Amino acid sequence: MATPLSMRLPEQDLAIIDRAADLRGRSRTDFVREAAVRAAEEVLLEQSVVRLDPADFEAFKAALDAPPGAVPEMVELLKRRAPWEQ
Structure with missing residues (x-):
C-alpha cells in the first residue's frame, strides 16, 4: 500500500527535478521516490555496525596492516594503452 507524501518545493527545484526526470523517462513521483x-x-549503510569476536578482529587488523599485494588483473589492465592513445 502506498502512502502519500506531500512537500512544498521552490519552482527552481521543481524545474530541475522535472528536467532530470524527463531525461530519465520517469515521472516526477518515480524520480523523487x-x-x-x-x-x-x-545514510543507513553509513550507520551499519560490524561486530567481530576478538580473534576475528585481530585477523582483520592483521589484514589491514599487511603489505599490499599485486592483483594480476589490475597489473595487466594498467599495462594496456588507453583507447585514445592507440
Whole structure:
C-alpha cells in the first residue's frame, strides 16, 4: 500500500527535478521516490555496525596492516594503452 507524501518545493527545484526526470523517462513521483530511497539507504549503510569476536578482529587488523599485494588483473589492465592513445 502506498502512502502519500506531500512537500512544498521552490519552482527552481521543481524545474530541475522535472528536467532530470524527463531525461530519465520517469515521472516526477518515480524520480523523487527513487532519489529519496537511494539517499536514505546511503545514510543507513553509513550507520551499519560490524561486530567481530576478538580473534576475528585481530585477523582483520592483521589484514589491514599487511603489505599490499599485486592483483594480476589490475597489473595487466594498467599495462594496456588507453583507447585514445592507440
